[in-house]
Amino acid sequence: MPTQPNLTEAETRLGGALPHRRVEAWKWTDVRNSVKETASGLVSACEPVFELPSDLSVNRAVNTAKDHAMGTLAHNFSGESYLIDVPAGYQSIDVVRLSGLSAGHARIFIKLGKSAELTVIEDHRSDEAGFVNIEVNYDLGEGASLTRTMTHRDHAQSTRIVTSQINAWASAKVIQHALSFGGGLSRLETNVAALGEGLNAQIHGAYLLNDQRHTDMTSYIDLGAPDGVIRQTVKGVVTDKARGVFQGKFHVRRPAQHTDAEMRHDALMLSDTSEIRAKPELEIYADDVECAHGNTLGALDESALFYMRQRGIPLKEARALLTEAFVAEVFDDLAEDRRDDFMTDIRTWLEANS
Secondary structure (H helix, E strand, C coil): CCCCCCCCHHHHHHCCCCCCCCCHHHCCCCHHHHCCCCCCCCCCECCCEEECCCCCCEEEECCCCCCCHHHHHHHHHCCCEEEEEECCCCCCCCCEEEECCCCEEEEEEEEECCCCEEEEEEEEECCCCCEEEEEEEEEECCCCEEEEEEEEECCCCCEEEEEEEEEECCCCEEEEEEEECCECEEEEEEEEEECCCCCEEEEEEEEEECCCCEEEEEEEEEECCCCCEEEEEEEEEECCCCEEEEEEEEEECCCCCCCEEEEEEEEEECCCCCEEEEEEEEEECCCCCEEEEEEEEECCCHHHHHHHHHCCCCHHHHHHHHHHHHHHHHHCCCCHHHHHHHHHHHHHHHHHHC
16 A cells, blocks of 8 residues: 655645545545645635525534545634525525635535525635635435536636535435636535435536646535436536546445436547546446446547638637537526626637637
8 A cells, every 4th residue: 555645834734634646536636736835725714705695694503524634624724614504495586695715714504495496606716826625515405406506716826625515305406507717726526415316416517727727527426316317517628738637426326226317528628738637437236227428538620610711710719619619518508697607708718718
């Protein structure tokens, strides 16, 4: 077995080891090497900003320990956790907005009662270099519905880890869309546990990375009950010396009969120096399921570019149009206002990087 490397100065301040490339699940996202001892937020609490409907409130709760490295750090340095308790049957046209996640550690718990419906918009953003470690926990009661939208854009020297745990009981529904423009090193991890039958989950995302930015989109869907329907699509675009990572796993346990699950990751590499690491997985123990996964990596279609240039479209514009069409598919079922915001951000990025 490999020996435990000596702790870095940053890890000494944190009181424990950070995930590194010798840990299988983190082999392409080496947090240890990215974090500096002087990083802003390394040993301090983050203070999120919540915008809530008038009939919801945020409370503070005592932290409970977690059994994974980043959760332990969040437990140790975040102080009390934040709790939003959504009552059974709750419905509102207003959304929960979460921002201010620019440095430090935080733990957030959002509990949806039976048949409650909630839309949450999370803005993970920093304008200065720093360290961010956010843990977000959702608990969905029977028949509850969560619509979650995440945007991510960090300083080029920031390290950000966002770990999400979604526990879903019978007939719960999850719709998640994430758009990342990266940072120095970032990982957006989503773990979903089907604790009751009939889970309907759509877990979609896209990353667009330039310079030497890094985004890791990791997901683990743990299906322990029957009749689940899962759809996951992730698109990636990388250029310059950027690095994209996708790790997705469907774990279909023996009781999860009649599961219908599909996973796809497709990425465009716009430069010879960019990198993509992809690892889609299926682990199936039930014998009456329909599960599939796929992965493609490639460049823009040269014949399509030629066709567009023959019709007077400049090369840069043609590249941007093809890339936009490639990414936009992920957000087809997003609410119109949020989709418009996403597409505006995507087009701005493409104008600068095509």
